[in-house]
Amino acid sequence: MALFDQINQQIKEAMLARDHARLEALRGIKKEFLEANTAPGHKGELTDEEAIKIISKLLKQREDSAAIYRENNRPDLAEEDEAEAAIYREFLPTPLTEEEIRERVKEIVARLGVSDMKGMGQVMGVATKELAGKADGKSISTAVRSILQG
Numbered sequence: 001m002a003l004f005d006q007i008n009q010q011i012k013e014a015m016l017a018r019d020h021a022r023l024e025a026l027r028g029i030k031k032e033f034l035e036a037n038t039a040p041g042h043k044g045e046l047t048d049e050e051a052i053k054i055i056s057k058l059l060k061q062r063e064d065s066a067a068i069y070r071e072n073n074r075p076d077l078a079e080e081d082e083a084e085a086a087i088y089r090e091f092l093p094t095p096l097t098e099e100e101i102r103e104r105v106k107e108i109v110a111r112l113g114v115s116d117m118k119g120m121g122q123v124m125g126v127a128t129k130e131l132a133g134k135a136d137g138k139s140i141s142t143a144v145r146s147i148l149q150g
Contacts, residue, residue, distance in 0.1 A: 002045075004046055007026055010073065021087075025083075029058065038052060055088050055092055056092060058090040063082075064083045095135060098139065104131060124144055127143075
């Protein structure tokens with residue numbers, strides 16, 4: 001089942017269960033999906049990879065805003081954003097560990113034949129596409145940098 005269809009099904013279930021917080025989070029995801037699908041230049045259906053990128057972006061926004069709320073002594077608002085973030089995580093693949101990221105990056109470096117820091121951009125481009133939704137850019141960058149330098 002496509003991610004878009006899963007979200008629609010979960011919306012129906014949340015409506016029946018009268019779970020307002022979950023319903024709002026799921027509607028937010030669906031809104032972003034529909035906007036991406038109707039954006040200029042987008043052709044066809046929304047792929048699962050595109051959907052994962054959208055959900056990852058939403059997750060990062062919620063995590064960042066929750067951190068800001070905590071810094072400003074607003075735990076009530078932080079808890080709302082953290083609850084939404086937990087719902088978003090349900091639809092994302094399990095994140096890779098640091099060691100798994102390093103292994104994947106090593107494979108990419110070997111496949112591309114890059115041996116020094118001059119090829120970091122090339123490796124980052126491929127690694128970011130292949131590890132989308134499974135690892136964040138900072139972790140990938142750290143792994144690429146350490147492998148190419150050492």
